[in-house]
Amino acid sequence: MRVRGFSIQYIYTLQKECMEKLLEVKNVSKAYGDFKALNNVSIEVEKGSIFGLLGPNGAGKTTLIRIINQITMPDTGSVILDGEPLQPHHIKYIGYLPEERGLYKTMKVGEQALYLAQLKGLSKQEAKERLKYWFDRLEIGDWWDKKIQELSKGMAQKIQFVVTVLHKPKLLIFDEPFSGFDPINANLIKDEILKLRDEGATVIFSTHRMESVEEMCDHIALLDKANKILDGKLVDIKRQYKNNVFEIGLITPNHAATSALLKEKFEVFPATFKSINDELQYKVKVPDSVSTNDFVNYLTSQGQLTHFVEVIPTASDIFIETIQNN
Amino acid sequence: MNHLPLIIKREYLTKVRNKSFIIMTFLSPFIFVGIFALVAYLSSLNNDTNRKISILDESGLFADEFNSTPHTQYKLLKNVSLEEAKKEAETEEIYGLLYIPKTENLDSLSKGITFYSEDSPSLSMMGDINDMLETKVNTLKLKEAGIDSETIKSLHVNISANQETFKGKETSKLGSGLKLAFGGAAGYLLFMFIIIYGNMIMRSVIEEKTSRVIEVIISSVKPRVLLLGKIFGTTLAGITQFLIWVVLILVLMTVVTSVFGIDTAAGSPSQQIIESSVDGGTQQVLHDIMLEINNLPIANLVVMFVLFFVGGYLLYASLYASVGAAVDSETDTQQFMMPILMPLILAVYVGFFTVIDNPHGTVSQVFSYIPFTSPVVMLMRIPFGVPLWQQLLSVVILFGTFIGMVWFAAKIYRVGILMYGKKPTYKEIFKWLKY
Numbered sequence: 001m002r003v004r005g006f007s008i009q010y011i012y013t014l015q016k017e018c019m020e021k022l023l024e025v026k027n028v029s030k031a032y033g034d035f036k037a038l039n040n041v042s043i044e045v046e047k048g049s050i051f052g053l054l055g056p057n058g059a060g061k062t063t064l065i066r067i068i069n070q071i072t073m074p075d076t077g078s079v080i081l082d083g084e085p086l087q088p089h090h091i092k093y094i095g096y097l098p099e100e101r102g103l104y105k106t107m108k109v110g111e112q113a114l115y116l117a118q119l120k121g122l123s124k125q126e127a128k129e130r131l132k133y134w135f136d137r138l139e140i141g142d143w144w145d146k147k148i149q150e151l152s153k154g155m156a157q158k159i160q161f162v163v164t165v166l167h168k169p170k171l172l173i174f175d176e177p178f179s180g181f182d183p184i185n186a187n188l189i190k191d192e193i194l195k196l197r198d199e200g201a202t203v204i205f206s207t208h209r210m211e212s213v214e215e216m217c218d219h220i221a222l223l224d225k226a227n228k229i230l231d232g233k234l235v236d237i238k239r240q241y242k243n244n245v246f247e248i249g250l251i252t253p254n255h256a257a258t259s260a261l262l263k264e265k266f267e268v269f270p271a272t273f274k275s276i277n278d279e280l281q282y283k284v285k286v287p288d289s290v291s292t293n294d295f296v297n298y299l300t301s302q303g304q305l306t307h308f309v310e311v312i313p314t315a316s317d318i319f320i321e322t323i324q325n326n
Numbered sequence: 327m328n329h330l331p332l333i334i335k336r337e338y339l340t341k342v343r344n345k346s347f348i349i350m351t352f353l354s355p356f357i358f359v360g361i362f363a364l365v366a367y368l369s370s371l372n373n374d375t376n377r378k379i380s381i382l383d384e385s386g387l388f389a390d391e392f393n394s395t396p397h398t399q400y401k402l403l404k405n406v407s408l409e410e411a412k413k414e415a416e417t418e419e420i421y422g423l424l425y426i427p428k429t430e431n432l433d434s435l436s437k438g439i440t441f442y443s444e445d446s447p448s449l450s451m452m453g454d455i456n457d458m459l460e461t462k463v464n465t466l467k468l469k470e471a472g473i474d475s476e477t478i479k480s481l482h483v484n485i486s487a488n489q490e491t492f493k494g495k496e497t498s499k500l501g502s503g504l505k506l507a508f509g510g511a512a513g514y515l516l517f518m519f520i521i522i523y524g525n526m527i528m529r530s531v532i533e534e535k536t537s538r539v540i541e542v543i544i545s546s547v548k549p550r551v552l553l554l555g556k557i558f559g560t561t562l563a564g565i566t567q568f569l570i571w572v573v574l575i576l577v578l579m580t581v582v583t584s585v586f587g588i589d590t591a592a593g594s595p596s597q598q599i600i601e602s603s604v605d606g607g608t609q610q611v612l613h614d615i616m617l618e619i620n621n622l623p624i625a626n627l628v629v630m631f632v633l634f635f636v637g638g639y640l641l642y643a644s645l646y647a648s649v650g651a652a653v654d655s656e657t658d659t660q661q662f663m664m665p666i667l668m669p670l671i672l673a674v675y676v677g678f679f680t681v682i683d684n685p686h687g688t689v690s691q692v693f694s695y696i697p698f699t700s701p702v703v704m705l706m707r708i709p710f711g712v713p714l715w716q717q718l719l720s721v722v723i724l725f726g727t728f729i730g731m732v733w734f735a736a737k738i739y740r741v742g743i744l745m746y747g748k749k750p751t752y753k754e755i756f757k758w759l760k761y
Contacts, residue, residue: 069545072740088548096542101542103539115332116543
């Protein structure tokens with residue numbers, strides 16, 4: 001049974017572990033030579049959430065992810081996974097799908113998946129069973145004996161996804177997981193990620209595709225030039241970034257006169273939306289002193305109100321605005 | 327989690343199953359033996375050509391000296407002038423004309439002898455002819471001086487001092503040669519092995535970078551373990567191929583030589599040495615060889631050969647691995663090849679020049695501890711007697727350096743991935759080593 005897109009199980013998990021942190025990155029800095037890759041960055045990832053790690057190219061996202069994966073060590077600061085400082089044995093709790101990813105070209109799909117799974121600590125038998133489950137699930141069972149070089153890029157990406165999640169990690173890190181997928185497969189992978197989250201996994205998600213951030217992330221952090229410049233629940237951030245702008249459609253006896261009146265009273269931007277009426281279309285910024293109800297009353301006094309929507313900033317808007325202001 | 331066996335297994339299996347590896351493993355011995363057979367066949371073909379040489383002997387002294395062989399036929403000309411003989415040689419496709427003028431004494435005779443031919447005659451044939459003339463003139467001159475050549479022969483002595491160690495063990499000159507041969511063979515084998523399989527290791531290290539699987543791998547495995555696994559796995563694949571080659575070549579050689587009846591050792595220096603020593607007494611030589619083999623510290627040699635061979639190979643393999651770790655693609659590796667091979671070449675030269683001269687001299691001793699040269703130099707020294715503690719010390723240094731090199735390569739590797747082709751300064755490399 002699902003309630004508003006969340007399974008009962010997920011809501012239960014949320015209630016139980018609501019404030020529990022799976023991952024805490026505390027004051028981490030990292031420099032390569034003279035180049036500062038991370039400057040005193042801290043993030044907290046709640047159990048069972050999808051955490052969007054955003055930022056322009058070269059902001060330090062990949063460095064942070066590599067530090068979490070123990071590929072490289074922070075110069076200062078610490079990382080705590082599930083209550084313990086990061087240790088070598090933690091790698092089996094993490095599944096990492098890097099942005100720069102590939103597979104051994106001359107190996108067969110099945111062999112390769114088994115090898116990578118065993119490196120993550122699964123026994124051969126266990127790995128085989130789980131691979132069979134996933135291969136059937138993604139309908140790629142007949143690829144087992146193919147060589148990677150015979151597969152298309154999207155096909156290889158599917159294998160990589162399976163290998164990433166196979167050992168049932170507590171923490172999944174996806175760096176641009178949808179690149180190379182056609183829309184159908186991208187959707188398939190998105191649904192799989194959401195399902196894994198519902199089953200209790202925590203996901204860190206780094207992407208430039210803002211619509212997937214919008215759809216999937218509970219929490220985002222924005223990095224720019226090695227610094228964290230924004231961090232919080234996506235809804236909170238949106239609330240913080242909305243600035244009382246409403247999109248309106250109004251049928252009036254005299255469009256020109258009403259236009260002039262609106263422009264005089266409010267800050268007005270042009271807007272276009274699809275409509276069957278011949279109406280005035282505007283985005284209007286309402287001052288804090290005017291309540292929404294008063295604004296609606298004012299508009300209805302001017303004519304017939306056909307369209308009234310609060311403009312909520314998209315993740316993309318927030319991204320661009322924050323980076324440009326930084 | 328111990329990943330090493332897993333990585334070794336994968337490296338070994340992917341190498342061994344690789345199509346070109348399989349083809350080369352089984353094709354190379356055939357090519358090798360084929361080339362050998364071809365060369366043997368061609369050289370026999372070369373010798374088969376039948377040469378005719380005419381001799382115009384105006385002095386009349388050499389009439390009995392030239393006996394025709396299967397390859398060369400001599401024809402004595404009589405009662406013709408030099409000009410006529412030349413013309414005849416040219417028209418009748420005779421290879422050459424040996425002209426011996428008539429002179430008053432033997433000294434001027436030896437200066438007047440001339441060989442005419444279409445183009446420059448072969449060296450070996452001229453040697454034969456010169457030898458024959460020389461012997462004859464020598465005998466004649468001795469006779470002139472009133473000395474019997476038989477007397478000279480009987481006066482000639484061969485001296486070979488008996489050698490004995492202070493402890494009373496008999497040794498022989500042959501022993502030194504045998505010891506050097508052992509060291510030289512071991513050194514050469516190591517050299518070949520490194521050159522053939524070092525590149526394979528380097529390519530294997532670059533593999534993860536070109537296929538971009540690297541980030542997934544090093545998020546599960548420590549770079550040091552990965553590199554060690556690659557070195558061991560590739561080495562095992564190399565040993566497999568090498569053994570197959572040795573067996574196949576031996577079998578094929580036996581088949582080829584018996585089928586085609588090629589005399590493999592014909593004319594080789596070793597055969598000549600054995601032949602000449604047979605004259606001096608086969609029994610004595612065999613006795614010497616057995617004596618020396620018994621004198622060699624066989625068990626010590628075998629154990630140390632294995633240790634130094636493996637250690638030396640692994641050390642150089644880790645050097646190749648470091649190069650692979652530092653670069654992004656194989657095309658960038660060329661410039662690093664020379665610095666790797668230099669110490670190896672140095673080792674072989676030091677081995678051959680100083681150890682022969684004095685197995686326990688300062689230079690030999692120093693180079694038998696330096697890990698990059700010790701596998702060759704120490705192996706050459708051991709047959710001459712090196713205290714066990716020195717051998718062990720050298721082995722420990724060798725393996726210690728190997729571990730150090732792998733650690734170093736792993737650091738470079740980890741940093742190489744993260745640097746996105748930026749050229750690092752030495753200061754930065756030093757900083758990275760601390761990560």
